[in-house]
Amino acid sequence: MNDINQHIQLIKSRIESACHKAKRNSSEVRLLLATKTVSPENIKIAIASGETLIGENKIQELKEKFEDLQRIPHEKHFIGHLQTNKIKDILKYGVTCVQSLDRIELAEKLHQRLSVEKKQLDVFIQVNTSAEESKFGVTPEQAIELIKSVAKFDTLKIKGLMTIGLFSAETEKVRPCFKILKNLQQEIIAQNIPNVDVQELSMGMSGDLETAIEEGATIVRVGTAIFGQRIYPDSYYWNEQA
């Protein structure tokens, strides 16, 4: 077995143990392969091991890898900052869910384009639960208002919430971020907003997936622990300048 397969097996056993500890069924937690900077060859190896959900951060990478992956059955989510002028590409390159919807203008532009193409799109609302300025996402306080506005667009199906936890090696410092997202989800469900079904909680990455699963994650997004260290710092992907 090569490294990628081994690493995936390791991540799956980490997911299993975390679910066991949290008394959850591991079928409730999906693994999303965070494939930024990863070559199509390595993505194919990962998909061949049975993992079919990938997440990209950059339109440029979506484009570059599209042809190589086109004939391989997989599901593609967008997890990076999305500029409104790149919306056509999201649809063109087979993204089925945008996990990083964080502002009403983006929802409006997505709706316009989807209406023209007579398509629908799944979306998650990205929430900034760590109050770090370097991160995108609506504040927890503004999230419900945004959701109510987005819910009016029949082309957009709100399926869940996404967050990037605090940058910290200490998982106990990240836990409050995940709790905020879970509480927000409960609040939204209680409000019973038409066209809103926030069953999914996308939270937890290589370093903190166990904590996220304990707090209710249904999707964990893992890159480094499967594909190895990236050459670019994460700030390149997560900042406004990116």
Ligand SMILES: *Cc1c(COP(=O)(O)O)cnc(C)c1O
């Ligand atoms: C890169 C990335 C991940 C994966 O992070 P790792 O620490 O490499 O597992 C998860 N979510 C988002 C939004 C990312 O950009």
